[in-house]
Amino acid sequence: MTIEQAAQALRARKVSAVELTREALRSVERLDGRLRTFITVTVDQALADAARADEELARGLDRGPLHGVPVALKDVFATRGIRTTCGSKIFADYVPDFDAAVTERLRAAGAVLIGKTNMHELAYGITSTNPHYGAVRNPHDPEHVPGGSSGGSAAAVAAGMVFLAMGSDTGGSIRIPAAWCGVVGLKPTFGRVSRFGVLPLDFSLDHMGPLARSVRDAALALEVLAGHDPRDETSSRRPVGQYLPTLEPSLEGLRIGLPQNFYFERVTPAVAEAVHGAARLAEEAGASIVPVCVPDVAAMNQISRIILLAEAAAVMQPYFERRGQFGEDVRLLLEQGMLLSATDYIQAQRLRRLMRDEYRRIWREVDCLFTPTTPMAAPRLGLSTIDWSDGPEDLRLAATRFVRALNMFGWPALSLPCGKDPAGLPLGLQIVGPPFSEARLLRVAAALEQRLPAPPRPAL
Secondary structure: OOHHHHHHHHHOOOOOHHHHHHHHHHHHHHHHHHHOOEEEEOHHHHHHHHHHHHHHHHOOOOOOOOOOOEEEEEOOEOEOOEOOOOOOOOOOOOOOOOOOHHHHHHHHOOOEEEEEEOOOHHHOOOOOEEOOOEEOOEOOEOOEOOOOOOHHHHHHHHOOOOOEEEEEEOOOOOHHHHHHHOOEEEEOOOOOEOOOOEOOOOOOOOEEEEEEOOHHHHHHHHHHHEOOOOOOOOOOOOOOOOOOOOOOOOOOOOEEEEEOOOOOOOOOHHHHHHHHHHHHHHHHOOOEEEEEOOOOHHHHHHHHHHHHHHHHHHHHHHHHHHHHHOOHHHHHHHHHHHHOOHHHHHHHHHHHHHHHHHHOOHHHHOOEEEEEOOOOOOOEOOOOEEEEOOEEEEHHHHHHOOOHHHHHHOOOEEEEEEEEOOOOOEEEEEEEOOOOOHHHHHHHHHHHHHHOOOOOOOOO
16 A cells, blocks of 8 residues: 555545554564564554544544655654664664654654664664664565665565655665665755754765655655755755656656666676666657766765765764774774875865766756666675675675765665566666756656566565
8 A cells, every 4th residue: 555545545534544553553563573673663652643643634634645644764863752863872862852854744744653763873884784773674585684774764664564764865875775675765855855853974965865665655755855944054945846746657758868887887687687677668658768978986986985984973073982882883984984184075075076067967968867776686684795706895885886976966866666686686776867856756767667567575
């Protein structure tokens, strides 16, 4: 069931918000011991909010499609009276007295918060193997990782626990778990969704966005979340348009760029075929496939890593006297950031501006780009490297290779399920566009979603 279908059922009195919420909580109770998707489950508050939603709908107060629908928040979003841990031992007892902007908007839309999802510690990793709250597992195969850092959010949506979950994305942390769990993950343009009340990882790379069961559900979420917030100095004042695609979205006349370099190097055959297959479907639907040569993405990834290392270390510097409480992988990354010189950081920022200008020429040639989200399906738990024919590659660097640089530019990108590998694990297509082109990306994704095979369902 999608958000739209749930909304219709609620208004037709075929189901109540309390019934939807009880079913969500039963799913969490049944599956969470195995998947470790949640850090905090808000049973009493969720049932009270669901009862309020039913009462409001009964007296004609309709807050929109999310009214009465169970959702979850990655545990970086502040929630009044509910602990917000950021997946860290250091913040284990932090209970905010305010809501994040995203929390406020979801509450105002009538959504029912089921709980706070598990994640990679401090949102700084791609496996969601958390040393403090347990390793999140992939619903398609619990012996595999769900991706990170928003792994709990993606797994909760994929497993059917909630209709929608919020994630954060600094170097792929929405899109990687979306691809590996077989759900839709949207990273909006930088500044499109407020970061107020989010425990940050990085000053200039963090993006907030939804993970959902369908493209239209992601669009409905963005319509609730998008808009200016004066409390966030990076929040855009650009007007918010309509994001929900039509029921029969057209691709006629659309120019889709298919990179001829970098993005199909060191990928599994299944990933390459799935993405090229999606491009063929788009072409059959009326789009033009335009071969493009992208600028030096490897260099952009290196620049982005320097910026992230430095800014994440700056964010967490006040807590370094308690560094023994960090998980080892996160501690090592933060210590690397502390060793970077000011010259390294300034040069990276200078190159960031130059590379952004170089990349902008692509948007004169195409309307969007198709790339793999990740070069492979979800790896098994405990792996630290991926073996290619020409040698091994660090898992974190491999997983972020196609997604990381886009955060440096702040451009929107969406991961759409586009097939499965020989083991039946989901694969993701990344659709990238210029700033504030979310409506176009959602239209393209919705048109493809209707033509692609349905993503594999978890066998739970």
